[in-house]
Amino acid sequence: xxxxxxARQAGLDDPLRLRRAESTRRVLNLxxxxxxxxxxxxxxxxxxxxxxxxxxxxxxxxxxxxVVVVYDLENNSRKSQYTCKAxxxxxxxxxxxxxxxxxxxxxxxxxxxxxxxxxxDKTMKVWDTETLKPAEVFQFEGNVYCHHMSPIARKHSLIxxxxxxxxxxxxxxxxGSRIQxxxxxxxxxxxxxxxxxxxxxxxxxxxxxxxxxxxxxRASGSLFxxxxxxxxxxxxSSEAVNTAHNGRVNGLCFTVDxxxxxxxxxxxxxxxxxxxxxxxxxxxxxxVSNESRKGLKITVSRSCSPEFVFVPCGSSVAVYTLHTxxxxxxxxxxxxxxxxxxxxxxxxELYSGGKDCNxxxxxxxVRPPDVEEEGTAAKGGSQATGNPAxxxxxxxxxx
Amino acid sequence: xxVMNRKRALISDTFKVNKRRVGNGKxxxxxxxxxxxxxxxxxxxQDLMTLFPRKLFNDALPQIVLKHQLYSVHNDRTQVxxxxxxxxxxGELLMxxxxxxxxxxxxxxxxxxxxxxxxxxEGRGTRGTVEKFMDKVLPSCNxxxxxxxxxxxxxxxTDSEITQLxxxxxxxxxxxxxWWLSIPxxxxxxxxxxxxxxAVLGMVKKSKYNEVLKAELEERQTNSQVKFQIKYHIHxxxxxxxxxxxxxxxxxxxxxxxx
Numbered sequence: 174x175x176x177x178x179x180a181r182q183a184g185l186d187d188p189l190r191l192r193r194a195e196s197t198r199r200v201l202n203l204x205x206x207x208x209x210x211x212x213x214x215x216x217x218x219x220x221x222x223x224x225x226x227x228x229x230x231x232x233x234x235x236x237x238x239x240v241v242v243v244y245d246l247e248n249n250s251r252k253s254q255y256t257c258k259a260x261x262x263x264x265x266x267x268x269x270x271x272x273x274x275x276x277x278x279x280x281x282x283x284x285x286x287x288x289x290x291x292x293x294d295k296t297m298k299v300w301d302t303e304t305l306k307p308a309e310v311f312q313f314e315g316n317v318y319c320h321h322m323s324p325i326a327r328k329h330s331l332i333x334x335x336x337x338x339x340x341x342x343x344x345x346x347x348x349g350s351r352i353q354x355x356x357x358x359x360x361x362x363x364x365x366x367x368x369x370x371x372x373x374x375x376x377x378x379x380x381x382x383x384x385x386x387x388x389x390x391r392a393s394g395s396l397f398x399x400x401x402x403x404x405x406x407x408x409x410s411s412e413a414v415n416t417a418h419n420g421r422v423n424g425l426c427f428t429v430d431x432x433x434x435x436x437x438x439x440x441x442x443x444x445x446x447x448x449x450x451x452x453x454x455x456x457x458x459x460x461v462s463n464e465s466r467k468g469l470k471i472t473v474s475r476s477c478s479p480e481f482v483f484v485p486c487g488s489s490v491a492v493y494t495l496h497t498x499x500x501x502x503x504x505x506x507x508x509x510x511x512x513x514x515x516x517x518x519x520x521x522e523l524y525s526g527g528k529d530c531n532x533x534x535x536x537x538x539v540r541p542p543d544v545e546e547e548g549t550a551a552k553g554g555s556q557a558t559g560n561p562a563x564x565x566x567x568x569x570x571x572x
Numbered sequence: 573x574x575v576m577n578r579k580r581a582l583i584s585d586t587f588k589v590n591k592r593r594v595g596n597g598k599x600x601x602x603x604x605x606x607x608x609x610x611x612x613x614x615x616x617x618q619d620l621m622t623l624f625p626r627k628l629f630n631d632a633l634p635q636i637v638l639k640h641q642l643y644s645v646h647n648d649r650t651q652v653x654x655x656x657x658x659x660x661x662x663g664e665l666l667m668x669x670x671x672x673x674x675x676x677x678x679x680x681x682x683x684x685x686x687x688x689x690x691x692x693x694e695g696r697g698t699r700g701t702v703e704k705f706m707d708k709v710l711p712s713c714n715x716x717x718x719x720x721x722x723x724x725x726x727x728x729x730t731d732s733e734i735t736q737l738x739x740x741x742x743x744x745x746x747x748x749x750x751w752w753l754s755i756p757x758x759x760x761x762x763x764x765x766x767x768x769x770x771a772v773l774g775m776v777k778k779s780k781y782n783e784v785l786k787a788e789l790e791e792r793q794t795n796s797q798v799k800f801q802i803k804y805h806i807h808x809x810x811x812x813x814x815x816x817x818x819x820x821x822x823x824x825x826x827x828x829x830x831x
Binding site: 419440455456457458459460497498499 | 643647648649650651652653654674813
């Protein structure tokens with residue numbers, strides 16, 4: 174570590190190198206920290222979490238009880254023991270709350286004045302954060318599984334919505350109407366994701382085992398469908414030709430640079446695709462257990478080398494290296510199934526929410542301070558020697 | 573006295589400056605039990621092939637190893653997959669869809685396959701067609717399945733020749749107009765494999781706490797259901813992730829996974 178710092182100081186190394194090395198070290202050190210807590214508001218499972226991209230300060234969560242909560246993640250108190258407080262709740266008592274489970278929430282990508290939530294009560298609501306009242310409500314014919322707004326879009330403000338219907342709907346925020354429909358899937362659409370690189374590219378995943386990539390400017394169908402065998406028709410049985418998975422596809426995630434796309438399927442496999450040509454990179458992650466009947470929210474790290482992907486796997490979160498498929502570690506701490514996770518890129522923290530109604534914060538473990546001699550032990554060693562079970566009560570002082 | 577850090581921290585390899593580790597240089601976390609050197613899939617394949625019971629089938633079958641058995645030896649699955657596809661490109665290795673599981677692939681050395689199949693065809697009328705198939709198709713085409721168009725146009729086989737190939741067992745029906753490449757007489761192999769796999773998994777399940785040390789399982793006596801060597805089955809269940817592999821101070825522990 175000191176080597177990196179000296180090289181950076183002397184200008185021998187690129188500044189990015191030190192940043193990457195430190196981010197990676199922090200991600201590898203993720204653990205449950207008893208100092209950091211998140212307010213427990215939900216009374217039922219938490220389905221979705223989103224952290225806003227502008228400041229990384231506010232977090233939204235949507236639960237199976239129809240409640241949407243806004244949390245403030247910043248630690249303004251001087252103490253290390255901190256609970257992230259809820260600054261606003263759309264609770265069961267609110268007139269505008271969703272009637273059934275909230276499946277997806279997302280902040281408006283350009284500021285925190287607005288957020289959008291969609292739910293099994295067949296509506297998608299656009300909320301004003303100040304007043305916590307919906308500014309717009311979109312009605313659909315089937316349960317809404319997911320929605321996504323493009324994080325980089327300047328020329329359009331479309332929200333892609335995946336519902337029980339086979340058609341992917343595009344709703345326009347500016348006009349408040351549903352302006353486009355993408356036809357191509359033969360089953361329910363479980364997950365939609367805009368590319369973080371090109372504002373017109375959209376990927377959708379469905380129960381018909383296929384993932385389609387669209388350019389919304391084109392009037393005709395999808396650009397291409399992801400094929401797990403890369404066109405090698407001989408490998409699969411004839412039904413599985415041209416499918417992304419051997420089961421429902423319920424998780425989609427682009428990497429931060431938008432060059433790769435990750436998909437998760439109920440065949441217990443996760444695949445990494447080159448998003449430009451749709452080729453399966455054939456990285457083998459092994460069996461990634463997936464029992465979810467609706468969408469699964471996976472997330473990738475940012476500015477680490479190598480990149481990591483965080484996957485909710487049963488009651489723990491599995492961390493894999495993105496390009497080699499190695500399982501790095503399992504983060505255990507939830508009491509029940511984990512449904513969603515979100516990575517905070519500035520502090521390299523992970524927030525995960527699950528059926529046990531908790532949102533857990535995984536924080537990089539602090540390097541324990543070296544225990545110094547008797548005189549300064551009190552100042553430096555308060556965290557390291559705090560636990561009386563580890564204190565040395567029998568060896569003599571002359572050692 | 574400094575407090576012992578009970579948890580071994582994960583360290584990325586950018587921080588491991590001077591230490592030279594035994595075996596694989598790149599790993600996160602715990603040192604592996606010194607099993608793998610630099611990844612050599614071919615050598616591992618040859619090792620695993622020796623576990624295959626040739627006498628059981630009267631030497632009629634070539635030695636078959638399942639693709640996921642390699643995953644139980646090597647940690648890096650992506651590298652294993654890459655080396656396997658290289659070997660297939662070079663024409664040294666053949667991969668077959670075994671049929672009982674979409675992900676179960678059997679691997680056979682090409683030379684082995686050729687000798688065994690031709691030996692099995694001795695004195696049969698279909699021998700000529702099979703030989704023609706081996707010489708024409710196998711060196712040029714790496715696919716696991718063939719459809720009618722390809723057989724008729726590219727390789728110029730007639731319908732009756734295709735029927736002969738299916739009769740001899742080299743091709744099995746996949747659906748109307750397409751066939752899988754297969755190993756003749758491998759039905760018994762698949763039956764014994766599934767039987768033995770169930771029996772070995774049952775042995776793990778019946779143990780106290782549903783877990784057993786790998787070394788202990790290898791020493792156990794097998795009942796009549798298990799026809800192969802137990803090591804073959806152990807590699808199979810670890811690679812197919814039907815059991816979880818947990819490193820302990822007394823060796824690897826296999827724990828049943830309830831799904």
